[in-house]
Amino acid sequence: MLNDVQPTLADLRAMLADQGAPEEALRLVDAARHVPDALERLTAAGFVQPVAELAMAFLDGFSPLLEPGCGPLDAELAASEFLGAMAETTDPQDFPDMVAALIADAEATGRPEALALARSFAVLAPPEVRPIAAQAADRLVASGLHDPKWARTVGKPTVGACFGYADPRGAQEGLALTFSYGRKSHVLVLLIDHDLGGLKDCFVSDQPKEIRAGYVHAAEELGFPFREYTPEQARRIVADVLEREPCPVEPDQVEDVTTNLALLEQRLELLPEAPRTALDTSVHRLKVTLRGSKPPIWRRVEVPSSTSLVRLHQAIQDLFAWEDYHLWVFDTPLGEYGMPDPELGHGDAATVTLADVASRPKDRIGYLYDFGDAWDHDILVEDVVQAEPGVAYPRCLTGRRAAPPEDSGGIWGYADLCDVLADPEHPEHAERLEWLELDSAADFDPAAFDADEVNEYLSRVAKVPIKP
Incomplete structure (x- = not known):
């Protein structure tokens, strides 16, 4: 119709x-x-x-x-x-x-x-x-x-099951919200792109069982975990997404989002809101240090205490200008979490929050990025504070020195890279400049750090816990 x-x-x-x-x-x-x-x-x-x-x-x-x-x-x-x-x-x-x-x-x-x-x-x-x-x-x-x-009855459907799956990196996420008018059910199907910023696609189907079966199959085929969400959890995800600008790319996605955005906003109002707790408005102040770096390479950052470890992974990628090309894992008192892998014993980083694994000041966890180069990070909880009204988190407060480029061979390889670039007579000098796509060694400054540039990257996923 x-x-x-x-x-x-x-x-x-x-x-x-x-x-x-x-x-x-x-x-x-x-x-x-x-x-x-x-x-x-x-x-x-x-x-x-x-x-x-x-x-x-x-x-x-x-x-x-x-x-x-x-x-x-x-x-x-x-x-x-x-x-x-x-x-x-x-x-x-x-x-x-x-x-x-x-x-x-x-x-x-x-x-x-x-x-x-x-x-x-x-x-x-x-x-x-x-x-x-x-x-x-x-x-x-x-x-x-x-x-x-x-x-x-218009505008008053019954809330049903909420389910979905996401790639382990947390870049894209599929979410389905089921509602029913009597015996007639329908489902809002959302594609969320956290890299681009928000809602990428949204359409309505009258076949929730088929959508669910498709999600289960796709998650299995891709090796991603299929997740059941409570309506409260689904509301949190949708509310977070709708705070950002939609990001459809293909023409059919633009049409879908345009057509169904008002309906999605209304359906969000029907999803129950979880009781607000102190955790929802608290912030962890972290010092993230690249182990073995001399002089030390580190960042001080504030992130919501409720941040999942997969979101913390994304924040660290932005803090150190990594490109998220490689595998990663957190080492915590509760076990290792990253892309879920039973063979490696890695749990799902999307299911555990920062507050779960490091709740108090002076707690520490580890973060390993790129199992080959082994960029090993020490994460120290310096403080747990209340969020400031109107401030978006995560935010980088300060830091020291540039991060090593991807695939530069780990700490020792990076030290060698710095030595080669500092010596114009070195036989590998021109080759390393070409690899870094630089015209001159003067364009490479290992001492450089720009908090504003880091925060520009973080702003793609930052949100305001306490409205002003």
């Missing part, structure tokens, strides 16, 4: 032409990508009255929501798709006002389609606009219109 709820530019153009709109208005519609884009262009050009009439044409697209077979999910998908298209061409600050104005114009028609729009927008529109939509719907009912059957 969703595909039938598509306001078309052709219909809108024909209506304007029938009303005798000037050629300039028609050209603006021709240049638009979709109905909301046309409305914005016409409004900016000053065609106030035509826009008010034009805005009503899309109500025909909501006619399928009045059919007997329409359910609450159909209404939600229609509203989410329309709001997503509208948001694409609207300034975020103006978006709530534009939606409110659209509801008012729709109500003024007194049409049953306006009631369907208002009831669906009362669930999916920006939170500050929902009461406006609900009140408009109530007035339309008071005027004699009848609510569609789905109006009683």
Whole structure:
């Protein structure tokens, strides 16, 4: 049914032409990508009255929501798709006002389609606009219109199973959120890209069992752990993702995210929130030192105490400008954690937090990166403090000296590299410069360290535990 709820530019153009709109208005519609884009262009050009009439044409697209077979999910998908298209061409600050104005114009028609729009927008529109939509719907009912059957349950599905899997490096994660209206279940399928920053794809399926089977199979084939999440855990993941800008890449991903983002934001509200604890707002101050480095190479960083070890691994990669090419493992009092590997005895680093393995000041854990070069790090907990309001973590406070380049042979190989680069007469000098892709040895400074540059990398995954 969703595909039938598509306001078309052709219909809108024909209506304007029938009303005798000037050629300039028609050209603006021709240049638009979709109905909301046309409305914005016409409004900016000053065609106030035509826009008010034009805005009503899309109500025909909501006619399928009045059919007997329409359910609450159909209404939600229609509203989410329309709001997503509208948001694409609207300034975020103006978006709530534009939606409110659209509801008012729709109500003024007194049409049953306006009631369907208002009831669906009362669930999916920006939170500050929902009461406006609900009140408009109530007035339309008071005027004699009848609510569609789905109006009683829309926006109130039952929360079901949440599951997913992630690559052990923690770069990409698949998450599925199941909901049901009576016996009819549906699932929101999310692809999260932590490297790019946030939500990469999001679509809706009415086949949760098949999605689950596909996830189990994919995780098994790839050697990744399949995970069951509590709704509280799923909420934490989704809330964290939605704090960042979506990052779709392929055209179909852009369309999916645009279409389903409003629905996802509404479904997040249905997931229960875990009780907030002191751990959620505490921060570990760590000193991470590359063992064997002389002079010492180290970083001082603050990370949320609830950070999983896989996320700590990613932070250390940014702290030392590593490229995450190689295997890694943490050595902790509870055992070794990295990419889950029963043969090596490595547990899943995504299932253990920093607070689990090093809860107090002076606690220590180890981190080994690249089993060949053996970049071994000592991690000392210097303090555990409360997060500062408005501050995003992780954040690097200070450090000393540049990190060794990838594949430079471990501590001894790096020391040799520094000696070779410092001696222009060395027979390997030119070869090492070429390997580092440098024009001159002056471009290589082992004493250099820039905390701002490190924090720029960390900002991709940093979040604010305590809002200001």
